Amino acid sequence: MSPHRPPGEPERPVAVPALPDLPEATVARLPEYLRALHNLAENGHETVSSEWLATAAGVNSAKLRKDLSHLGSYGTRGVGYDVALLIDQIEYVLGLTQRRSVALVGVGNLGHALAGYDGFATRGFRIAALFDADPVRVGEEINGLVVRHVDELSRVAIEESIAIGVIATPAAAAQRVADRLVAGGVTSILNFAPCVLTVPDGVDVRKVDLAVELQILSFHEHRKASLTALPAAGAATLTPLPGDLAATDPQEAIGT
Numbered sequence: 001m002s003p004h005r006p007p008g009e010p011e012r013p014v015a016v017p018a019l020p021d022l023p024e025a026t027v028a029r030l031p032e033y034l035r036a037l038h039n040l041a042e043n044g045h046e047t048v049s050s051e052w053l054a055t056a057a058g059v060n061s062a063k064l065r066k067d068l069s070h071l072g073s074y075g076t077r078g079v080g081y082d083v084a085l086l087i088d089q090i091e092y093v094l095g096l097t098q099r100r101s102v103a104l105v106g107v108g109n110l111g112h113a114l115a116g117y118d119g120f121a122t123r124g125f126r127i128a129a130l131f132d133a134d135p136v137r138v139g140e141e142i143n144g145l146v147v148r149h150v151d152e153l154s155r156v157a158i159e160e161s162i163a164i165g166v167i168a169t170p171a172a173a174a175q176r177v178a179d180r181l182v183a184g185g186v187t188s189i190l191n192f193a194p195c196v197l198t199v200p201d202g203v204d205v206r207k208v209d210l211a212v213e214l215q216i217l218s219f220h221e222h223r224k225a226s227l228t229a230l231p232a233a234g235a236a237t238l239t240p241l242p243g244d245l246a247a248t249d250p251q252e253a254i255g256t
């Protein structure tokens with residue numbers, strides 16, 4: 001999927017011998033490295049130091065070097081990493097060398113925004129089908145795709161070889177939608193609905209909930225305010241937490 005390989009140039013051999021079993025936190029950082037590397041390539045850079053790449057990706061350089069060592073990529077002393085090669089390696093490990101078809105279910109406020117977003121295509125994902133249960137929405141055209149009735153979901157998922165299902169329905173409908181996706185052979189689901197889904201073994205679910213992110217930031221705000229209010233003597237005077245909640249190590253609590 002790399003747009004930086006000159007047209008006609010054969011794909012360079014990828015230096016990853018077999019798919020490594022990576023720590024989940026490393027997997028979560030690889031897309032950040034990839035984004036930074038694409039920016040570098042677009043600006044004509046052929047090599048990058050671990051320090052520069054780490055800063056661009058927002059991590060520390062020791063962590064970056066450890067992450068990339070899992071891919072068998074160590075860079076060259078005094079030169080750094082080969083940008084194009086590293087893009088190839090990360091795209092290979094993330095499975096981005098093939099374009100994956102996505103079905104989006106629920107085209108309300110959020111679904112509309114997702115369906116209209118062009119950024120997925122440039123990162124290797126094609127929204128192949130849209131579904132909704134509302135007869136008013138069914139038949140509507142968004143970005144060249146006609147919204148189909150959710151009753152067609154399992155059949156179309158098989159026909160279109162849908163790899164990933166995105167759920168943007170109300171929570172009450174999400175489990176039923178997940179069941180339909182699974183019946184259609186979909187084994188990866190991105191769930192925006194605020195609920196927990198039950199799926200068979202072998203089906204991966206990732207949940208996106210901006211309210212949870214805000215609640216976590218709220219905790220940090222609350223925590224910082226409580227620490228600022230402390231006299232220099234420190235933790236002994238912390239306001240007792242409700243119930244039996246023990247005060248945690250402040251460094252651990254603020255994730256530093």
Ligand SMILES: NC(=O)c1ccc[n+]([C@@H]2O[C@H](COP(=O)([O-])OP(=O)(O)OC[C@H]3O[C@@H](n4cnc5c(N)ncnc54)[C@H](O)[C@@H]3O)[C@@H](O)[C@H]2O)c1
Nearest residue numbers: 106108109110132133134168169170171173193208209210
């Ligand atoms: N994760 C987040 O950060 C985040 C942010 C915003 C909204 N949400 C959640 O995303 C979901 C959608 O939010 P919204 O504001 O777009 O809601 P919305 O009401 O505007 O849209 C929901 C859509 O789902 C459709 N729908 C309902 N039942 C269905 C079913 N069984 N099959 C297919 N389609 C069905 C509705 O017809 C509607 O078009 C909600 O669960 C909401 O809580 C999550």
